[in-house]
Amino acid sequence: MSDTIKFTIDGKECTGKKGQLLVDAAAENGVYIPVLCHWKDVKPAGSCRICTVKVNNRYVTACTLPIDENCGDVENNTPELQDIRKAIVEMLFVEGNHFCPACEKSGDCDLQALGYKYQMMVPRFPYAFERRELDAKSPKIFLEKNRCIFCKRCIRMIKDEKGRSYFAFKGRGKHLEISMDEKLAANISDELAQEAMDICPVGAILKKEVGFINPIGKRKYDNEPIGSDIEKSK
Amino acid sequence: MEEKIKSIIKTSGNSPDRLMDILLSVQKEFRCVPEEAVSLIASALGISEADVNQTKTFYHFFSSKPVGKYAVYLNNAAVSGMMGMAEVADEFEKQAGIKFGETTPDGLISLDYTACIGMSDQEPAALINSVVFTELTREKVKEIVAGMKEGKTVESMVPEYGDGNNAHPLVKSMVKNNIRKAGPVCLGDYDAGKTLSKALSMNPKDVISEVQKSNLRGRGGAGFPTGLKWLFCSQESGERYVICNADEGEPGTFKDRVLLTERAKMIFEGMTIAGWAIGAKEGIVYLRYEYDYLLKFLNSILDEMREKNMLGKNIMGKGFDYDIRIQSGAGAYVCGEESALIESTEGKRGEPRNRPPFPTQSGYNEKPTIINNVETFCSAVKIVEKGGEWFSNMGTEESSGTKLLSISGDCKQPGVYEVEWGMTIKEMLDMVDATDVQAVQVAGPSGVCVPPSQFSRKIAIEDLATGGSMIVVGKQRDLIKDIVLNFMEFFEDESCGSCITCRSFNMILRRMVEKIVEGRGIKPDLDNMVQWGEIMRNTSRCGLGQTSANPVSTTISNFRELYESKVKDVDFQSDFDMKKAIIESCEAVGRPPVVHE
Numbered sequence: 001m002s003d004t005i006k007f008t009i010d011g012k013e014c015t016g017k018k019g020q021l022l023v024d025a026a027a028e029n030g031v032y033i034p035v036l037c038h039w040k041d042v043k044p045a046g047s048c049r050i051c052t053v054k055v056n057n058r059y060v061t062a063c064t065l066p067i068d069e070n071c072g073d074v075e076n077n078t079p080e081l082q083d084i085r086k087a088i089v090e091m092l093f094v095e096g097n098h099f100c101p102a103c104e105k106s107g108d109c110d111l112q113a114l115g116y117k118y119q120m121m122v123p124r125f126p127y128a129f130e131r132r133e134l135d136a137k138s139p140k141i142f143l144e145k146n147r148c149i150f151c152k153r154c155i156r157m158i159k160d161e162k163g164r165s166y167f168a169f170k171g172r173g174k175h176l177e178i179s180m181d182e183k184l185a186a187n188i189s190d191e192l193a194q195e196a197m198d199i200c201p202v203g204a205i206l207k208k209e210v211g212f213i214n215p216i217g218k219r220k221y222d223n224e225p226i227g228s229d230i231e232k233s234k
Numbered sequence: 235m236e237e238k239i240k241s242i243i244k245t246s247g248n249s250p251d252r253l254m255d256i257l258l259s260v261q262k263e264f265r266c267v268p269e270e271a272v273s274l275i276a277s278a279l280g281i282s283e284a285d286v287n288q289t290k291t292f293y294h295f296f297s298s299k300p301v302g303k304y305a306v307y308l309n310n311a312a313v314s315g316m317m318g319m320a321e322v323a324d325e326f327e328k329q330a331g332i333k334f335g336e337t338t339p340d341g342l343i344s345l346d347y348t349a350c351i352g353m354s355d356q357e358p359a360a361l362i363n364s365v366v367f368t369e370l371t372r373e374k375v376k377e378i379v380a381g382m383k384e385g386k387t388v389e390s391m392v393p394e395y396g397d398g399n400n401a402h403p404l405v406k407s408m409v410k411n412n413i414r415k416a417g418p419v420c421l422g423d424y425d426a427g428k429t430l431s432k433a434l435s436m437n438p439k440d441v442i443s444e445v446q447k448s449n450l451r452g453r454g455g456a457g458f459p460t461g462l463k464w465l466f467c468s469q470e471s472g473e474r475y476v477i478c479n480a481d482e483g484e485p486g487t488f489k490d491r492v493l494l495t496e497r498a499k500m501i502f503e504g505m506t507i508a509g510w511a512i513g514a515k516e517g518i519v520y521l522r523y524e525y526d527y528l529l530k531f532l533n534s535i536l537d538e539m540r541e542k543n544m545l546g547k548n549i550m551g552k553g554f555d556y557d558i559r560i561q562s563g564a565g566a567y568v569c570g571e572e573s574a575l576i577e578s579t580e581g582k583r584g585e586p587r588n589r590p591p592f593p594t595q596s597g598y599n600e601k602p603t604i605i606n607n608v609e610t611f612c613s614a615v616k617i618v619e620k621g622g623e624w625f626s627n628m629g630t631e632e633s634s635g636t637k638l639l640s641i642s643g644d645c646k647q648p649g650v651y652e653v654e655w656g657m658t659i660k661e662m663l664d665m666v667d668a669t670d671v672q673a674v675q676v677a678g679p680s681g682v683c684v685p686p687s688q689f690s691r692k693i694a695i696e697d698l699a700t701g702g703s704m705i706v707v708g709k710q711r712d713l714i715k716d717i718v719l720n721f722m723e724f725f726e727d728e729s730c731g732s733c734i735t736c737r738s739f740n741m742i743l744r745r746m747v748e749k750i751v752e753g754r755g756i757k758p759d760l761d762n763m764v765q766w767g768e769i770m771r772n773t774s775r776c777g778l779g780q781t782s783a784n785p786v787s788t789t790i791s792n793f794r795e796l797y798e799s800k801v802k803d804v805d806f807q808s809d810f811d812m813k814k815a816i817i818e819s820c821e822a823v824g825r826p827p828v829v830h831e
Contacts, residue, residue, distance in 0.1 A: 044588060045588075045732075046588040046733075046775055047732045047733055047734065047775075048734050049733055049734055049735050049773045049774070049775075050734075052772070052773050059772045059773060061588070061775075064588040064589075065590075066590065084769055084772065084773060087766075087769050088734060088735065088773070091734060091735070091738045091739070091742075092734065092738075094738075094742075095734075095737075095738045095741075124762070125738075125742050125766070126742065126745065126746075126809060128738075128741065128742075128745075149734070150731065150732070150734065150737070152732075160282075162280065164280070164281055164282040164285070165281075165282050165284060165285055166282065166284070167284065168282070168284035168285050168287065168288035169288050169291075169292075169583065169731075170284075170287055170288065170291045171291045171292070171731070172291070172292050172566070172583070172728075172729070172730050172731045173726060173727055173728060173729040173730065173731045173737060173740070174726055174727070174729075174731070174737065174740075174741050175731075176731030176732075176737060179284055179287065179288075180284065181282040181283050181284035181285075182283070183282075183283060184282050184283075184284075
């Protein structure tokens with residue numbers, strides 16, 4: 001039995017390794033499936049739902065689906081799925097408080113970049129205007145909870161040498177918030193604080209002491225839309 | 235405090251996967267889980283404080299500030315509201331002198347609301363320090379609060395005990411069973427141990443094929459074929475687990491409460507048979523915290539079964555080792571979802587897992603696990619005793635056997651009914667003596683709101699599937715306000731929040747329903763709500779998000795005229811209320827604004 005799986009995405013023939021996550025396999029074939037919570041080689045969270053695709057006519061998140069013989073034809077850029085993704089981006093904008101012009105991550109922000117990609121003008125949903133806190137207790141990190149989109153990247157990836165998490169959820173449902181362990185964060189290293197900021201898809205985690213280091217024109221999404229690197233790779 | 239907490243951690247097993255037990259014990263001891271405890275637990279278990287708080291803040295019955303010496307949790311589910319909760323709440327507030335959400339300054343009484351506590355047949359009901367008080371009235375509340383002020387124990391305030399095992403010395407509860415109709419499967423004759431002995435003399439494969447022959451499908455609501463689940467799990471290698479889902483949280487259901495009270499041995503026997511069938515050595519019952527009043531009793535039944543060699547080593551001399559433990563929950567509806575239940579059993583937040591892998595491949599402690607409902611295990615006992623064919627001859631073609639229905643709301647005979655699948659809604663309403671019915675909410679908030687024009691539909695997995703919750707809504711009710719809004723508030727509170735769509739859409743839809751109830755709705759809102767609910771259904775990870783738009787979508791489709799009578803027929807209306815927005819500034823300057831039109 002071969003370990004190579006053949007499947008199609010919107011008709012394009014693709015190959016991947018059995019068990020590989022669909023979103024990674026797609027990227028290797030030059031197909032961009034948008035993600036906010038996914039990070040390669042980290043246990044999938046499947047929480048942002050923006051990578052929802054249709055496999056055999058069923059909705060499934062590409063970041064949690066290991067590919068196998070049953071993958072068949074995957075739908076990715078259909079108008080229906082594009083609209084769902086646009087709705088998710090809009091929903092994130094109304095749920096949190098995102099003021100791009102004042103945000104250090106502007107231009108480097110995945111959520112903002114997806115807003116442009118899906119040509120969001122005005123969200124179809126009513127704004128929630130939830131008031132959230134900013135946690136500035138750590139000497140190295142600002143945790144701006146208004147911008148958090150609950151992707152769990154920091155929860156899953158930023159740990160100390162004993163495997164303890166610096167970040168965790170607090171509450172549930174509408175009261176859900178991201179929180180930082182006060183004691184651990186008091187001694188977080190510069191490297192780890194920078195990594196936390198870099199993996200955050202939005203501007204919720206910002207490193208203190210340095211700010212706005214990338215000038216306009218040199219930011220991640222200044223010149224090309226998000227996903228262009230993947231689409232051009234093949 | 236430090237000594238006490240250290241000893242709790244030690245007795246609970248000093249491991250992160252026992253965090254639920256640790257937090258439960260600390261909460262019980264100190265009436266809260268204080269910062270100091272969080273810090274001690276974190277360092278003992280080698281995890282960060284944020285991680286301890288992550289679990290702590292997920293569950294409704296853990297608190298950071300101390301609850302009262304008498305902690306009142308009044309059920310605010312829809313049926314409780316229908317049966318007069320508002321009056322009871324008002325009386326509690328008057329007598330205690332505080333509002334809900336508060337604690338008296340002397341720390342004596344705290345008042346809180348909680349979601350359905352499984353007493354819909356005897357509402358309004360409340361938990362006070364995990365003792366159940368049912369059919370509350372203003373008068374009863376006066377007596378209860380007076381008793382608190384006199385310093386009586388909560389147990390001594392229970393006026394009289396219910397029927398059956400509710401009066402058992404280890405239960406002593408005023409809960410009534412309200413068994414209105416016993417059928418041949420779960421509530422019929424039962425001879426403890428007889429079937430287990432038969433099963434242990436059978437080949438495990440034959441036990442599974444008997445269950446497959448019966449076409450038994452999961453009784454929790456999802457209806458997955460039980461035999462197939464057992465077969466999948468039995469084909470995996472290594473250690474395996476059996477879990478019984480006793481976290482019935484769907485508002486309006488209470489049949490598992492009755493089974494746990496009257497058929498505890500049967501449930502454990504079913505779990506043991508399942509353990510034999512799939513090759514497991516350990517079974518776990520995940521018991522919702524609302525049923526904590528049954529915990530001592532259930533543990534005593536386990537002890538009795540161990541003494542009789544129906545559990546433990548070398549069961550009935552057949553060389554099979556198997557035991558069962560009970561894991562308590564702490565108040566989270568989503569933990570009824572099987573993978574969330576597993577997470578919770580491992581001491582974490584009850585967030586549903588991504589699939590694949592399925593629990594039969596990787597469940598508790600990443601080992602193959604079957605999770606079945608309380609009623610499913612009881613049914614399995616009868617199937618092994620009387621044969622799959624006997625069972626499949628009952629019910630309909632696709633839904634074999636009997637089903638326990640928890641029927642509540644506007645009817646004269648609320649309670650538990652064991653009926654064959656296939657009964658129509660009309661027949662059910664006649665059975666419970668309900669007249670002037672506006673709608674029947676089948677399968678709880680996550681189910682369908684059925685209008686009278688569809689009362690000839692059948693209660694069966696292929697038509698109106700249900701885990702058992704049936705709420706009869708009389709004509710006198712305001713369907714949108716009393717039912718739909720209540721359900722959406724419930725989902726908004728109970729979403730784990732992990733999926734963006736479930737967390738946000740439940741909030742958005744609740745606000746939309748509120749807007750309509752308050753008379754601010756416009757016609758396009760209706761189609762928007764249906765469309766947005768559809769996105770949530772298609773993109774959410776677990777059953778909660780996939781079904782929580784149902785209260786909105788099924789009522790808009792079946793009762794559209796009700797909504798249309800409440801909304802304005804315009805295309806746009808600003809949500810911005812100028813008067814409301816300037817209240818504060820008017821107060822500050824002491825006059826209304828001068829408006830230049």
